[in-house]
Amino acid sequence: NAGVTQTPKFRVLKTGQSMTLLCAQDMNHEYMYWYRQDPGMGLRLIHYSVGEGTTAKGEVPDGYNVSRLKKQNFLLGLESAAPSQTSVYFCASSHGQTQYFGPGTRLLVL
Amino acid sequence: AQKVTQAQTEISVVEKEDVTLDCVYETRDTTYYLFWYKQPPSGELVFLIRRNSFDEQNEISGRYSWNFQKSTSSFNFTITASQVVDSAVYFCALTQAGGSQGNLIFGKGTKLSVKP
Numbered sequence: 001n002a003g004v005t006q007t008p009k010f011r012v013l014k015t016g017q018s019m020t021l022l023c024a025q026d027m028n029h030e031y032m033y034w035y036r037q038d039p040g041m042g043l044r045l046i047h048y049s050v051g052e053g054t055t056a057k058g059e060v061p062d063g064y065n066v067s068r069l070k071k072q073n074f075l076l077g078l079e080s081a082a083p084s085q086t087s088v089y090f091c092a093s094s095h096g097q098t099q100y101f102g103p104g105t106r107l108l109v110l
Numbered sequence: 111a112q113k114v115t116q117a118q119t120e121i122s123v124v125e126k127e128d129v130t131l132d133c134v135y136e137t138r139d140t141t142y143y144l145f146w147y148k149q150p151p152s153g154e155l156v157f158l159i160r161r162n163s164f165d166e167q168n169e170i171s172g173r174y175s176w177n178f179q180k181s182t183s184s185f186n187f188t189i190t191a192s193q194v195v196d197s198a199v200y201f202c203a204l205t206q207a208g209g210s211q212g213n214l215i216f217g218k219g220t221k222l223s224v225k226p
Binding site for chain 1: 114119143145147153154155157160162201203205213214216217218219
């Protein structure tokens with residue numbers, strides 16, 4: 001099992017560009033999450049999904065959109081990237097209360 | 111509101127010393143879960159332990175032990191005989207049991223440096 005994987009590992013964007021981060025899990029988990037981690041901060045929840053076709057807002061959803069068309073995939077989109085979205089993005093999935101995390105995507109917005 | 115406080119921003123110890131990482135939480139829920147995650151320099155987040163609010167037994171796993179005390183709303187983590195490989199940022203987290211499983215609240219983390 002690969003667990004939770006994220007694509008890409010690193011990306012540089014210019015302000016205003018768009019991109020999509022892909023998260024995939026092979027554990028058949030119902031729940032999936034996107035977090036961002038900024039220096040000196042813990043992780044903050046952006047959006048999450050409780051099952052295929054469903055999404056919900058977390059603590060810091062502004063500027064992001066998500067889709068869960070397939071159970072194993074959870075996409076995070078930035079329509080118009082801003083420097084404030086420079087961060088490390090983590091995806092997680094869970095069955096029950098324990099969340100398992102992917103390796104992270106480092107995003108730099110210039 | 112739920113909140114997790116890790117008052118120790120950074121701790122530095124010498125190898126073989128014992129070290130305790132503090133975690134204090136706030137919640138109005140009567141049923142909840144507490145977690146510890148490790149983030150080594152490579153950046154991934156590694157799950158270490160989950161404890162539910164009804165289980166106050168301390169847990170030991172090798173050199174790691176956890177002390178959960180509801181009376182003081184604390185869930186402290188002790189590493190015995192620390193090693194260089196224990197160097198990492200450690201996060202304590204809290205979630206509500208049942209209901210929305212998206213509500214995982216993290217502390218800001220404690221950076222542990224273990225020097226040889």
